[in-house]
Amino acid sequence: MRFREKALAKLQAPDELDVPARLARPQSWIALAVVAAVVVSGGIWAAVGTLPRTVRASGILTHLQGSFSLQSPVAGQITGVFVSQGNTFPQGTPMFTVQAGDRTEIIRSVTGGRVTAMLGKVGQVIAAGSDLAVIERVEDQADGLVAVLYVPAGEAGLIRKDSTVDLSVQSAPAQEFGVLRGTVQSVGQFAESRQQISDFLGDDQLGERFTSLGQPLKVVVRLTDGETASGYRWSTQNGPPYRIDSRTLVTGAVHLSSVKPIDWVVL
Missing domain, CATH: 2.40.30.170 (Efflux pump adaptor protein, beta barrel domain)
Structure with a gap:
């Protein structure tokens, strides 16, 4: 087996025999310690931390109880509007009158509530089933x-x-x-x-x-x-x-x- 001359000369030098072998640089140990600390901290956080x-x-x-649309049961022309947006009223309150041929129909609310939108107005010609108002169901004004x-x-x-x-x-x-x-x-x-x-x-x-x-x-x-x-x-x-x-x-x-x-x- 042949060795390089420089390597052999280094081994033969007496002043090198008492020098300890360097396995790693100090900077490498510091980096390793930091990585280990991060891994341990992450493991502890993963076990006890919360997201x-x-x-x-x-x-x-x-x-x-939500809302509903008040609809006209008849076709005709609206001749009267007795409520406005924001009004509250009990069940059975007259809301509109509609002239249907030779008779006048009074449209009442089927429940107590509050008007949140007025869709019908006086003079408007409507078909049966037309939306007249949006009413929010409110049983108690304190609700x-x-x-x-x-x-x-x-x-x-x-x-x-x-x-x-x-x-x-x-x-x-x-x-x-x-x-x-x-x-x-x-x-x-x-x-x-x-x-x-x-x-x-x-x-x-x-x-x-x-x-x-x-x-x-x-x-x-x-x-x-x-x-x-x-x-x-x-x-x-x-x-x-x-x-x-x-x-x-x-x-x-x-x-x-x-x-x-x-x-x-x-x-």
Whole structure:
């Protein structure tokens, strides 16, 4: 076996015999220690740390029983309008009169409620089944609002009753007034069609809006009471300096139970 002359000369030098062999540079040990610390810290965090999870969905503020469209049972010309938008009334209240041939028909509300939209006006000629008004069902004027969220079916199964919810309200910018607080009151068992949503809200456009990504599940959110101008609790101390009304669009963030990072690895 032949060796290089320089290597042999180095081995023969007496001043080199007592020099310890260098296995690694100090900088390498430092880097190794840092990597080991990161790995250990990551393992501890994965085992004991938690990650928040949320499900976001659009919805609307309304009363628990929803709304309906008041329709004319006859064709003719509207000759009288006895309510206006925002009025509340008991069951059986005269709403419109319609001249149908030689007789005048009085159209009454089939339930107590509140007018949220007026569609008919004096002098208008209508067909049988025409929408005259949108009425929100309100049994008691003290009944509070709820938020109804329409959650994609694939995500609704993660939501549980009493989960906390943050609501961004269209009429109260979150950047200025914060978000409205609430908790999940109920989660629907079955996906809802566009027609079902339209019937509940009394608005075909809303039915189309909330089913644009498919048939969702209805999640009812109970608003948390608070000593504010709106009557509800907000993420800021006071919230908006005015009351919020029904039929206001919202975006909800439903907070789910936290998950440990290690669970994702195990699963």
